[in-house]
Amino acid sequence: MDPVLRERLLRLNADLATGDLKPDVAVFLACDLLVAGLDTPALAELAGEPADLAKPKAESLVIQVLAELGVERMTARHAAWLLARDVAHEVISGRLRREIGVNRMYVLGLWHGVTELKFVEPEDVPGLAAAHLTAW
Numbered sequence: 001m002d003p004v005l006r007e008r009l010l011r012l013n014a015d016l017a018t019g020d021l022k023p024d025v026a027v028f029l030a031c032d033l034l035v036a037g038l039d040t041p042a043l044a045e046l047a048g049e050p051a052d053l054a055k056p057k058a059e060s061l062v063i064q065v066l067a068e069l070g071v072e073r074m075t076a077r078h079a080a081w082l083l084a085r086d087v088a089h090e091v092i093s094g095r096l097r098r099e100i101g102v103n104r105m106y107v108l109g110l111w112h113g114v115t116e117l118k119f120v121e122p123e124d125v126p127g128l129a130a131a132h133l134t135a136w
Contacts, residue, residue, distance in 0.1 A: 005029075005036055010133075013071065014079035016062050018112070023058035024051035030065065040068035072135050080112035081132040088125035098122065 001009070008029050015021040030047035042064035049061070066073055074082075084105045091101035101122050109117030120128065 001038070002036060005032060009033070009069075009071065010082065012062060013066060013074045014082045016059060016066075017074040017076050017079040018083075021055065021059055021062060023049075023053040023055055026058045026062050027051050027053060030061075038069065040065065042068050076112045077114055078132060078135075080108045080114045080117065081129040084108050084114075084117050084125050085129035085133075088122040088129075091122040092126075 012021070012026060012029055015025070027046060027049050028051070030043050030049075033043055034047050042061055046058070046061040046065055049057070063073070087096065087101050087104045087108070090096035091098050105117045105120065105122070105125065109115055116128070117125075
């Protein structure tokens with residue numbers, strides 16, 4: 001799978017785990033996955049839905065798509081590592097002030113029960129996140 005599409009699918013999986021799934025994002029990704037050559041019944045159904053699809057229906061279809069593609073569903077804990085990885089990359093690149101990034105990671109840790117995020121340096125997060133996200 002194309003790395004950009006893989007990252008978008010990973011993010012969709014994380015959004016599902018945290019309750020932040022946006023139906024329009026799911027529909028557009030389904031269309032892009034079909035264009036890329038992936039084809040499953042739920043993927044085709046999701047791609048054919050309107051962008052303003054009801055969230056419960058979108059969540060149900062995304063669960064089916066993940067299963068049909070053989071992608072393990074994330075837990076909120078795994079999603080927190082993914083989100084923390086993104087914050088760490090912003091800190092490391094200089095796009096986000098260190099104290100703001102550290103605070104965001106601390107809050108992610110609190111919200112999703114990842115106590116390690118409360119005490120970790122941004123530079124260490126990408127490697128730690130990779131270890132926690134090996135299934136994806």
